[in-house]
Amino acid sequence: MSRTDWEVVIGLEIHTQLNTQSKIFSGASIAFGAEPNAQACAVDIALPGVLPVLNKGAVERAIRFGLAIGGTVAPKSIFARKNYFYPDLPKGYQISQYELPVVLGGKINLLVPDGKGGHYEKLVNLTRAHLEEDAGKSLHEDFHGMTGIDLNRAGTPLLEIVSEPDMRSSAEAVAYAKALHALVRWIDICDGNMQEGSFRCDANVSVRPRGQAEFGTRREIKNLNSFRFLQQAIDYEIQWQIDLIEDGGKVQQATVLFNPDTGETRAMRSKEDAHDYRYFPDPDLLPLVISSDWIERVRGELPELPAALSARFEGEYGLSAYDATALTASRETAQFYLDTVAAAGTANAKACANWVMGELAARLNKAELDITASPVSAAQLAGLVQRIADSTISNAIAKKVFEALWNKEGESADAIIDAQGLKQVTDTGAIEAIIDEVLAANQKSVEEFRAGKEKAFNALVGQCMKASKGKANPAQVNELLKKKLG
Amino acid sequence: MIDSSLKDIAAALRAKTVSAVELATDSLARIEAGNPKVNAFITVDREGALAAAQAADARLAAGSAAPLTGIPMAHKDVFCTEGVLTTCGSKMLSNFTSPYDAHVVSLLKAAGAVMVGKTNMDEFAMGSSNENSHFGPTRNPWNTDTVPGGSSGGSAAAVAARLVPIATGTDTGGSIRQPASLCGITGIKPTYGTVSRYGMIAYASSLDQGGAFGYSAEDCALLLSAMAGHDPRDSTSLERAAEDYTSALDKPLAGLRVGLPKEFFAEGMSDDVRAAVDAAIAEYRKLGASIVEVSLPNARLAIPAYYVIAPAEASSNLSRFDGVRYGHRAAEYTDLMDMYCKSRAQGFGAEVKRRILMGTYVLSHGYYDAYYIKAQKLRRLIANDFQAAFAQCDLIAGPVSPTVAFGIGEKSDDPVQMYLSDIYTIAVNLAGLPALSHPAGFGAGGLPVGLQLIGNYFGEARLLGAAHQFQRATDWHTRKPAGF
Numbered sequence: 001m002s003r004t005d006w007e008v009v010i011g012l013e014i015h016t017q018l019n020t021q022s023k024i025f026s027g028a029s030i031a032f033g034a035e036p037n038a039q040a041c042a043v044d045i046a047l048p049g050v051l052p053v054l055n056k057g058a059v060e061r062a063i064r065f066g067l068a069i070g071g072t073v074a075p076k077s078i079f080a081r082k083n084y085f086y087p088d089l090p091k092g093y094q095i096s097q098y099e100l101p102v103v104l105g106g107k108i109n110l111l112v113p114d115g116k117g118g119h120y121e122k123l124v125n126l127t128r129a130h131l132e133e134d135a136g137k138s139l140h141e142d143f144h145g146m147t148g149i150d151l152n153r154a155g156t157p158l159l160e161i162v163s164e165p166d167m168r169s170s171a172e173a174v175a176y177a178k179a180l181h182a183l184v185r186w187i188d189i190c191d192g193n194m195q196e197g198s199f200r201c202d203a204n205v206s207v208r209p210r211g212q213a214e215f216g217t218r219r220e221i222k223n224l225n226s227f228r229f230l231q232q233a234i235d236y237e238i239q240w241q242i243d244l245i246e247d248g249g250k251v252q253q254a255t256v257l258f259n260p261d262t263g264e265t266r267a268m269r270s271k272e273d274a275h276d277y278r279y280f281p282d283p284d285l286l287p288l289v290i291s292s293d294w295i296e297r298v299r300g301e302l303p304e305l306p307a308a309l310s311a312r313f314e315g316e317y318g319l320s321a322y323d324a325t326a327l328t329a330s331r332e333t334a335q336f337y338l339d340t341v342a343a344a345g346t347a348n349a350k351a352c353a354n355w356v357m358g359e360l361a362a363r364l365n366k367a368e369l370d371i372t373a374s375p376v377s378a379a380q381l382a383g384l385v386q387r388i389a390d391s392t393i394s395n396a397i398a399k400k401v402f403e404a405l406w407n408k409e410g411e412s413a414d415a416i417i418d419a420q421g422l423k424q425v426t427d428t429g430a431i432e433a434i435i436d437e438v439l440a441a442n443q444k445s446v447e448e449f450r451a452g453k454e455k456a457f458n459a460l461v462g463q464c465m466k467a468s469k470g471k472a473n474p475a476q477v478n479e480l481l482k483k484k485l486g
Numbered sequence: 487m488i489d490s491s492l493k494d495i496a497a498a499l500r501a502k503t504v505s506a507v508e509l510a511t512d513s514l515a516r517i518e519a520g521n522p523k524v525n526a527f528i529t530v531d532r533e534g535a536l537a538a539a540q541a542a543d544a545r546l547a548a549g550s551a552a553p554l555t556g557i558p559m560a561h562k563d564v565f566c567t568e569g570v571l572t573t574c575g576s577k578m579l580s581n582f583t584s585p586y587d588a589h590v591v592s593l594l595k596a597a598g599a600v601m602v603g604k605t606n607m608d609e610f611a612m613g614s615s616n617e618n619s620h621f622g623p624t625r626n627p628w629n630t631d632t633v634p635g636g637s638s639g640g641s642a643a644a645v646a647a648r649l650v651p652i653a654t655g656t657d658t659g660g661s662i663r664q665p666a667s668l669c670g671i672t673g674i675k676p677t678y679g680t681v682s683r684y685g686m687i688a689y690a691s692s693l694d695q696g697g698a699f700g701y702s703a704e705d706c707a708l709l710l711s712a713m714a715g716h717d718p719r720d721s722t723s724l725e726r727a728a729e730d731y732t733s734a735l736d737k738p739l740a741g742l743r744v745g746l747p748k749e750f751f752a753e754g755m756s757d758d759v760r761a762a763v764d765a766a767i768a769e770y771r772k773l774g775a776s777i778v779e780v781s782l783p784n785a786r787l788a789i790p791a792y793y794v795i796a797p798a799e800a801s802s803n804l805s806r807f808d809g810v811r812y813g814h815r816a817a818e819y820t821d822l823m824d825m826y827c828k829s830r831a832q833g834f835g836a837e838v839k840r841r842i843l844m845g846t847y848v849l850s851h852g853y854y855d856a857y858y859i860k861a862q863k864l865r866r867l868i869a870n871d872f873q874a875a876f877a878q879c880d881l882i883a884g885p886v887s888p889t890v891a892f893g894i895g896e897k898s899d900d901p902v903q904m905y906l907s908d909i910y911t912i913a914v915n916l917a918g919l920p921a922l923s924h925p926a927g928f929g930a931g932g933l934p935v936g937l938q939l940i941g942n943y944f945g946e947a948r949l950l951g952a953a954h955q956f957q958r959a960t961d962w963h964t965r966k967p968a969g970f
Binding site: 042045046047048049050051052053054081083085087090091092093147149276278279280283284285286 | 565566572574579582584585586588683684685686687688690691692718719720721722798799801802804805806807808810811812822826846849850851854858
């Protein structure tokens with residue numbers, strides 16, 4: 001029996017915690033890390049008689065998101081009650097949006113690594129995004145057989161972003177999640193802190209024989225709070241489903257949890273014991289009406305979006321799609337790059353891109369520093385790029401200068417080049433003198449070259465560069481050496 | 487003095503012929519003597535009342551008194567009162583002391599009113615007889631073998647028995663008007679959104695509305711003026727400037743068009759109620775009003791629509807009473823589910839459970855469209871009927887309750903018969919309109935009959951004005967039950 005060619009279908013539901021000052025329906029703070037229940041007011045505790053009042057800041061962030069993804073901001077949306085009992089859900093219902101969400105549609109363009117060092121483009125359509133409140137937390141430790149309840153998180157504003165089932169691999173799912181993560185930070189609606197739960201992914205995964213029109217039965221992996229777990233969980237789940245089907249089994253719709261320690265997914269509840277949430281419009285809240293004036297004001301305040309900036313980088317600076325996307329991964333990176341180009345000149349835009357994504361990114365990564373804390377400023381990096389461009393230093397020396405800038409050995413590339421005598425030697429006489437010395441000392445290589453060994457030439461160039469302590473202009477060395485060897 | 491009009495009490499306070507402390511003491515003494523007969527109060531706050539009265543006297547002496555300063559009053563136990571037991575008539579909250587004041591409670595505190603206690607009510611405001619209280623039924627002061635109506639029966643009985651001159655109530659399907667009618671006092675439910683629901687324990691959020699009880703329309707106008715106003719903590723609170731509901735009290739009735747919905751007079755009303763209602767309408771005509779017939783063709787659908795919408799909202803509103811954070815928790819349980827089930831089974835009474843079950847059912851997957859959505863459509867039709875009627879008249883008059891007060895225990899085994907006692911009042915809540923009940927005479931057994939006046943949105947001042955003109959010409963509202 002020939003093995004079936006399986007196609008994977010993935011849709012993501014991502015909960016982003018909105019970075020408002022206070023909760024979505026109360027005035028309590030949402031700051032992370034307070035003592036349990038120190039940030040739970042009467043409304044959050046759901047005392048008898050309390051009522052929710054919608055936080056306009058949360059709505060404004062939803063509008064920002066809707067505009068950023070090119071979706072429709074609903075002129076009227078409805079808050080509904082999702083009813084179920086759980087100790088960390090104080091009201092016995094969660095206020096969410098069900099039939100009429102605040103944002104409909106929209107899309108995100110991605111570059112997905114193809115596994116061969118390259119990338120391909122991918123469009124992911126969004127279904128909707130809706131506002132809702134978070135639940136509290138159950139604390140199972142430290143209570144000796146009892147459970148503690150912390151309601152600090154109860155009522156924290158969330159924007160749940162639901163994608164279409166458009167992704168076909170874990171790599172696409174991760175690329176999408178990363179793009180969304182970058183976007184919500186870019187438009188400043190979420191701090192993106194995954195450890196603190198500000199950005200949590202649920203993945204709906206199914207498989208089907210390639211060519212089949214209907215989707216397979218999906219299982220939903222809940223609460224993945226890192227890109228690595230997202231990838232691992234999906235990969236495990238895909239293989240689990242394929243193995244099950246190939247062994248003659250049938251996938252049952254279920255909610256599953258990923259265990260990072262074992263790398264496995266495990267069913268939490270099946271469709272049979274799925275809740276009937278008894279959604280109905282919350283009579284305590286009026287329909288959320290968003291005027292076109294409000295939408296236009298928010299539109300006016302939006303920063304240039306990563307997709308637009310990326311297109312500009314490709315068009316104006318001649319960067320590749322991959323480079324342009326990488327440089328717009330965060331607003332801070334893009335700003336650093338823009339500042340570097342502004343100081344170095346547009347003609348050096350490509351070289352600036354290489355330095356920002358290459359040496360600088362590697363050093364920052366190694367030092368675990370954010371680009372906003374970079375020891376080398378955009379102006380300093382631009383100065384360095386300029387000295388390469390005007391042949392004052394070679395690329396090899398430039399790395400030394402960069403290192404010196406990183407270590408604060410000088411104010412600028414120029415200062416370091418001067419102080420450390422790193423200026424490139426371009427004087428023909430001086431270079432010829434070095435070459436003569438090298439030729440005299442390496443007669444064996446000269447003979448080999450004359451016997452037709454091309455490699456010997458490179459060895460001689462290397463010797464000349466070494467003799468000049470890397471300062472000789474490599475192109476000149478090449479040219480003069482060739483002449484001398486006839 | 488407690489059985490005088492607010493105007494007279496306020497004048498006496500200012501003339502120093504009586505002090506707020508004397509009034510509070512008098513009210514507390516009346517409660518002590520009368521409450522064992524009627525069980526109108528769940529909690530009496532003697533210390534709080536005397537302290538508030540002293541503060542009121544200081545304010546009166548300083549000349550900074552408001553119209554209600556120093557007036558003893560009671561809150562229905564559905565309103566949260568800081569530091570005072572707030573039970574909602576339920577075992578579930580029999581141990582709950584609220585850490586905050588409802589908006590209405592803070593407004594009346596700020597006005598200097600003196601709260602003497604919290605009044606009995608049907609559990610979570612579900613009922614029409616006050617028999618569904620964990621704290622025992624309230625009895626009608628006119629005949630203590632009969633019910634006072636519900637769910638604000640404690641407040642109505644307390645005012646009717648002259649224990650306090652005014653009290654607050656809430657009306658979700660008639661819970662102010664019906665007990666006002668059965669107890670022979672005046673009660674008004676304003677336009678939905680007039681009185682903040684913040685701190686008013688929710689039964690059916692889209693229908694619940696706070697309101698006022700008093701001996702007369704004038705007293706209700708004074709109390710309602712102090713209770714109403716926009717509250718940013720209630721998203722359904724109307725953004726309207728505060729209104730003085732006494733402003734139209736002296737407006738003559740000449741030219742007023744009173745509509746009589748033919749459906750209200752077709753059948754179902756008992757003869758004694760009908761006679762009193764007809765006589766009251768004749769009095770309005772005598773005072774210069776013209777009478778027109780109007781139609782509310784969908785009003786008959788109000789009860790079925792109400793018993794879908796109200797339980798649906800209630801089933802969700804009452805989910806917070808889970809024994810986790812406050813309120814009753816079962817003494818013994820095996821696990822979380824057991825704790826929920828036992829705490830709620832023990833904490834809620836039969837009628838509350840019945841409505842939670844009905845509400846859960848109508849919201850369930852597969853039934854939602856057939857019940858909840860359909861009921862919402864009926865609600866719209868009912869509201870439209872009223873608007874069509876108000877094109878022909880300025881206010882609508884009719885009965886409040888099909889009968890005078892019925893006997894305690896008479897209907898408690900038949901929930902549908904009990905539900906039908908709100909047949910004339912429920913449509914008003916579905917439409918969100920203001921309506922009042924004022925005394926209109928007496929029926930069988932010498933028990934009071936009320937007349938209902940329904941106004942268009944924001945028509946409270948006009949309603950109260952009409953009732954006040956009626957009360958200037960009649961003395962039904964001055965009659966007191968014997969023994970109080």
